[in-house]
Amino acid sequence: MTRTETSSRYPDIWKKYTPVQTLLRYVGYMIAVFIAVWALSDLDITWFYFLDAHVQVADMLTRMWPPDAAFIQNLTKPLVETIHIATLGTASSVVIAFPLAFLAARNTTYNNLTWFIGRLILVTSRSVNTVVWGLLFVAIFGPGPVAGIWAIAFRSIGFVGKLISEAIEEIDPGVVEAMEATGASRLQVLMIGILPQVMPVIVGTTVYRWDINIRESTVLGFVGAGGIGILLYSSINQFLWREVTVTLIAIFGIVVLSELISATVRKKIS
Amino acid sequence: MTPTTTSNTGQLPEWQRIKLIQNTKTRWFLAGVVVLYIIVTLFTLEVDWSRIASGLTRAGKMFAGMIPPDTSRLQLMFNGILESVQMALAASVFGMILAVPIGICGASNLVPKPVYIFGRSIIVLTRTFHEIIIAIFFVKIFGFGPLAGVLTLIVAGTSFIAKMVAEDIENMPPGHLEAIRATGASFPKLLLYCVAPQILPRYLGVSIYRLDANIRHSTVVGIVGAGGIGQTLAATFSRYDYDFSCTILIAIVALVFLGEIISSWIRSYLR
Numbered sequence: 347m348t349r350t351e352t353s354s355r356y357p358d359i360w361k362k363y364t365p366v367q368t369l370l371r372y373v374g375y376m377i378a379v380f381i382a383v384w385a386l387s388d389l390d391i392t393w394f395y396f397l398d399a400h401v402q403v404a405d406m407l408t409r410m411w412p413p414d415a416a417f418i419q420n421l422t423k424p425l426v427e428t429i430h431i432a433t434l435g436t437a438s439s440v441v442i443a444f445p446l447a448f449l450a451a452r453n454t455t456y457n458n459l460t461w462f463i464g465r466l467i468l469v470t471s472r473s474v475n476t477v478v479w480g481l482l483f484v485a486i487f488g489p490g491p492v493a494g495i496w497a498i499a500f501r502s503i504g505f506v507g508k509l510i511s512e513a514i515e516e517i518d519p520g521v522v523e524a525m526e527a528t529g530a531s532r533l534q535v536l537m538i539g540i541l542p543q544v545m546p547v548i549v550g551t552t553v554y555r556w557d558i559n560i561r562e563s564t565v566l567g568f569v570g571a572g573g574i575g576i577l578l579y580s581s582i583n584q585f586l587w588r589e590v591t592v593t594l595i596a597i598f599g600i601v602v603l604s605e606l607i608s609a610t611v612r613k614k615i616s
Numbered sequence: 617m618t619p620t621t622t623s624n625t626g627q628l629p630e631w632q633r634i635k636l637i638q639n640t641k642t643r644w645f646l647a648g649v650v651v652l653y654i655i656v657t658l659f660t661l662e663v664d665w666s667r668i669a670s671g672l673t674r675a676g677k678m679f680a681g682m683i684p685p686d687t688s689r690l691q692l693m694f695n696g697i698l699e700s701v702q703m704a705l706a707a708s709v710f711g712m713i714l715a716v717p718i719g720i721c722g723a724s725n726l727v728p729k730p731v732y733i734f735g736r737s738i739i740v741l742t743r744t745f746h747e748i749i750i751a752i753f754f755v756k757i758f759g760f761g762p763l764a765g766v767l768t769l770i771v772a773g774t775s776f777i778a779k780m781v782a783e784d785i786e787n788m789p790p791g792h793l794e795a796i797r798a799t800g801a802s803f804p805k806l807l808l809y810c811v812a813p814q815i816l817p818r819y820l821g822v823s824i825y826r827l828d829a830n831i832r833h834s835t836v837v838g839i840v841g842a843g844g845i846g847q848t849l850a851a852t853f854s855r856y857d858y859d860f861s862c863t864i865l866i867a868i869v870a871l872v873f874l875g876e877i878i879s880s881w882i883r884s885y886l887r
Contacts, residue, residue, distance in 0.1 A: 378709055379709075381705050381709065382705065382706050382709035382710070384702075385701075385702035385703070385705040385706040386702075386706045386766070388702055389699060389702050389703065389706070389762045389763075389766065389843075390699070390761060390762060390843075391761065391762060391763045391766075392758075392759065392761060392763065395757075395758045395759050395763060396758070399757055399758060402756065402757045402758075403757055406753070406756060406757065427661065427662075430657045430660075430661060433653070433657075434654070434657060437654070469869075469873055469876075470869055472872075473832065473868060473869045473872035473873060473876075474865065474868065474869065475832060475833070475835060475836040477748065477836045477839055478835070478836060478846075478849065478865070478868075481839075481849070481850065481853045482853075485674070485678055485853065485858075486671045486674050486675040486678060487667065487668050487671040487674075488664065488667040488668070488671070490662065490663060490664060490667070491661050491662070491663065492661075492663055492668055561744070561746055562746065564746055564749070565746040565748040565749060568748060568839065568840065569839065569850075578749070582752060582756075594745070594749070597744070597745065597749075598741075598744050598745070601744045601745075602740070602744060
């Protein structure tokens with residue numbers, strides 16, 4: 347068969363997608379573009395502000411430079427407080443999330459109702475942002491680190507609890523069955539059969555959440571819940587941009603440091 | 617694991633639970649450090665204990681004020697929610713687009729070292745700062761309103777997706793890159809025929825996840841004046857308008873829950 351014969355018999359050119367698939371794909375793109383355009387145009391945006399944006403940026407940068415070196419001495423205490431808020435908040439969240447995780451895992455919960463309650467608590471905790479929890483706890487406990495600790499804890503319960511409960515659902519059921527066959531009590535099964543299997547996940551998740559929480563606790567001060575955010579917010583409100591630069595550098599430092607620590611610990615565990 | 621040894625009497629040593637940290641000394645040392653830390657912080661934190669003590673009664677009053685949720689201003693709430701959703705949608709689309717070039721710049725197996733350092737430093741810098749800090753700067757530059765919020769979410773979303781893209785490209789099997797390069801493909805063709813098919817499923821998955829994260833974050837950037845439902849929420853808190861706060865909080869939880877369901881549904885469909 348010569349080339350011309352082949353091409354006359356199979357006139358189609360190979361394509362990855364059928365015409366219908368291509369059409370669907372383009373419709374998908376169109377929908378995405380349409381959504382973006384609709385969302386942007388429907389928002390109440392003052393495009394006029396773009397005109398002098400570069401002036402504003404230049405103005406801000408010149409005000410931010412050079413960093414106010416003398417301000418560093420005010421930073422130590424709030425920085426330490428920020429780390430304390432994140433650490434204590436994470437610790438409390440693990441203590442609260444631990445029983446909830448067993449409630450929210452299909453294989454350790456009592457019945458459908460308890461499972462649903464467990465899930466509902468975890469979802470609610472996760473859907474409310476740390477700062478919103480902060481608003482709530484500042485209203486309860488007044489401004490200060492205690493509100494921050496509870497805000498961090500309440501947001502983290504959902505995160506830590508969800509990951510632990512997923513780990514519990516993935517354990518080796520043989521261990522549990524073997525223990526139940528020897529007549530172990532429910533508590534013994536939990537403590538000796540399940541806990542050692544999920545312990546690495548608990549520690550890993552905790553450390554991971556701790557490093558996220560350091561980042562979150564840097565802004566809790568904006569709603570009065572303690573930490574370095576209070577300082578940053580007051581510097582910004584007083585237009586002391588050179589102090590802001592120093593604070594931002596400090597925040598950058600502790601966030602990167604905490605990320606390094608958490609990555610190292612997690613690597614060691616797994 | 618230590619091998620099971622028999623003692624002199626020929627009996628097995630008493631069985632012990634498997635511990636995460638095998639070394640007893642390290643374990644007790646770490647436990648001691650934790651206890652010490654908690655004691656030290658509890659004494660050094662500046663806490664107004666009398667204010668905390670009044671917290672329970674205050675919480676009681678607050679929750680009493682929250683019930684029943686105020687449903688007389690639903691229109692205002694829906695406007696805020698709609699604004700938040702629109703901000704999240706617009707930001708997600710732009711974040712997806714911007715993340716691709718930055719992600720490619722941050723992949724060490726694809727670009728020369730200076731470009732890599734440039735790409736990675738953009739990702740690290742934008743990732744380090746919380747959305748609210750970024751929002752403050754955009755509010756300063758562009759004034760109050762949803763524009764600052766959208767830009768904030770674009771920056772945060774871009775850096776999140778870009779990091780995933782960069783890591784995905786770096787984890788690609790090197791053979792594929794070499795094979796396409798060996799055919800003499802130019803850099804754009806390499807991206808189109810080698811990189812794109814490999815990272816596309818995860819890129820789409822991460823982008824959908826980010827849409828859901830953007831919805832969550834769009835509910836707070838308003839606290840510093842960057843638009844959305846957060847602005848309304850912060851206002852109700854400062855006016856002690858707790859019954860309306862409760863309505864908004866319920867709406868936010870419902871919105872986030874819905875977003876999560878949709879996002880996980882799309883992601884399972886993509887897989």
